[in-house]
Amino acid sequence: MMSKQRKLIFGVTVLYTILIVYFMFFAFSRGDSEADEYTFILLPDNFLKLPSPSELLHPTLMDMVSLGNMAAFIPFGILIPLLYRVSFARFVIGFLLSILLLETIQALTLLGSFDLGDVFKNLSGAVIGFAAYRIGIRAKTVWRSVISMGVSVALLLVVTWGIGAGIDKAVAKSPGPFVALSELKNSSGMTSNKNELLPFKIGGQEITPQFNVYDSNSKKSETYSYKFDGKEFYFYLKYGIPDQNDFQGSISVSVDGREILSYSSKYQKHQSELFEAYFEQADVLTITLDGNEKAWDVGYREMKHLWE
Known part of the structure; x- marks a missing residue:
């Protein structure tokens, strides 16, 4: 990769990381929180609970936050391998350790909570991005590569959405017969x-x-x-x-x-x-x-x- 291109990608990655950190620690009036104790949610109510297609017709703030917790981390799965030659295993381990650290800091600074459900969503988004990168990089031209990555992201997001809904249905409780x-x-x-x-x-x-x-x-x-x-x-x-x-x-x-x-x-x-x-x-x-x-x-x- 040419040095100029690498510098551009590196700059985009740094700026995007700063944006994500801002949303994790300072957006949604987190600084105004009056929380007086650490919050660690180690048993999430669901695995990948995302708003259903019908709910997206009239989405609530929490619907958008839930979807954003996955979609916002997809770019990392594309940008990181563009910068460094990294295997899937090393990427997952590195990303997981990073997001666990950020979630822990959120809880300890009382600017949020450590939520294992959010970790699942964040990691799933990064994995989708990494898979889309691996698929798109095989294209012969830059534009074909970009289009291939975009289509792959959309398809993988829908598949992950469906798998998460299936897991939630299997492990979550629901009302039985009257x-x-x-x-x-x-x-x-x-x-x-x-x-x-x-x-x-x-x-x-x-x-x-x-x-x-x-x-x-x-x-x-x-x-x-x-x-x-x-x-x-x-x-x-x-x-x-x-x-x-x-x-x-x-x-x-x-x-x-x-x-x-x-x-x-x-x-x-x-x-x-x-x-x-x-x-x-x-x-x-x-x-x-x-x-x-x-x-x-x-x-x-x-x-x-x-x-x-």
Whole structure:
């Protein structure tokens, strides 16, 4: 390579590196952060979670940041081998050590966090660039080489995007099928749900429970409970006061002694309500129904891996 060309590439590489360092340490108001502790994220929620094509139609700031964490490092995979003869293994090791150092400095200076997920994205972008360089350098002319690299980058980015989505789907948890809680224990410790799934009206709208229905069992109040034994899940419940009864009653839902829902007839409308909540870990759930309050289609969807 001619010395003039090498100097030009070296200058571009230095300027681009400065730009990347600026974005890593000073952009997005990082200097205004009031963080008072080091943040090291060693177990990322996903492998290469990038915005889907539909999300890119109306991208959020985080969508652009996620995509940028990969795309911004593609040029390094092209510029570095243009400057130095380096094998793929040496390039990957050198780049990985460099990005790990920068991520560590980010965390220690409280100008960001050490995020292993970002490291995966950064390294993937650099590898895409290196592969595109190896493909494009075989072209006989400079313009063909540039075009070949550009096309290769686009194709490899799409392939990596798809592989990352597949890995995320395989290792990430997702809600399983709906499980109806049709055998809750009442305040007497008895497992019972003798209420028939008969339709009733709330606000003039006919309601037909599909899975279960609970009420105070002709008492002033009744409490039901269910043991989840530390499961991670989404909880669902519908509630309301039927029209044919006096409009009085209340509902209370607690998880491990912490109240997450509390509504009485004073605040409820003459319509059915849907309550749903996510719990990363829960042991005992209790539902207390007073007066003419009803709860129905009570259930949950447990978070599971694809292979479970």
